[in-house]
Amino acid sequence: MLILIQEETGLEFMYNEKLRVHSNVVTEATKNALKRRGVTLEDIAKIVYEMQVPYNKGLRMDHCVESVESVLKKREMQHAILVGVELDELAEKNMLSEPLQQIVLADEGLFGVDETIALGAVFTYGSIAVTTFGHLDKNKIGIINELDTQPGIGKINTFLDDLVASVAACAASRLAHRTRDLEEAGETFEDLPPEETAPETKIDGAK
Ligand code: MG
Numbered sequence: 001m002l003i004l005i006q007e008e009t010g011l012e013f014m015y016n017e018k019l020r021v022h023s024n025v026v027t028e029a030t031k032n033a034l035k036r037r038g039v040t041l042e043d044i045a046k047i048v049y050e051m052q053v054p055y056n057k058g059l060r061m062d063h064c065v066e067s068v069e070s071v072l073k074k075r076e077m078q079h080a081i082l083v084g085v086e087l088d089e090l091a092e093k094n095m096l097s098e099p100l101q102q103i104v105l106a107d108e109g110l111f112g113v114d115e116t117i118a119l120g121a122v123f124t125y126g127s128i129a130v131t132t133f134g135h136l137d138k139n140k141i142g143i144i145n146e147l148d149t150q151p152g153i154g155k156i157n158t159f160l161d162d163l164v165a166s167v168a169a170c171a172a173s174r175l176a177h178r179t180r181d182l183e184e185a186g187e188t189f190e191d192l193p194p195e196e197t198a199p200e201t202k203i204d205g206a207k
Helices: 023-036 041-055 061-071 075-092 100-106 113-120 123-138 143-148 160-184
Strands: 002-005 012-015
Touching: 012 023, 023 075, 041 061, 041 123, 041 143, 041 160, 061 160, 075 100, 075 113, 075 123, 075 160, 113 123, 113 160, 123 160, 143 160
Parallel strands: none
Antiparallel strands: 002 012
């Protein structure tokens, strides 16, 4: 393991011998990016809860938070969040080149790259995640709506609203798949402790 220190910021970065960034570093950076932009895991979990509770007896917020956390461990999602948040932040600092700066600032309807990056990250979770993302893109629920309606106060969330919708769609899809497993076992979420909603953690080699 190599530790490189960035001269300008003094930040330490961990790499392995092939100069690949360690997973823990990417996970941490992803969570920090959301936090920096004022989005908590609970904000996203609330959207998941609202969408899934009608279909899931015994579903609790803890299950939804656990599901959001699992989604945030996926590189596919982490990379999308890092790219999107970086672009929002650069645009806020007026650091993009024109005309991209103006396009991102204005959140132009025809831009679509924000939706495309966010959509790309949902494919891991299958067709339910894709259709749920479409639903959230259209009917902005909770924090997504707040992020979408903050223009003109120096905040640029052109990418962030779509990324939050993407995480929520994936987390909801995970739960929907789990619902079927529970039904087949004659159980509901009432029988399932939140920490057991993460099948990824039960796979050999995964943490
Ligand atoms: Mg957007």
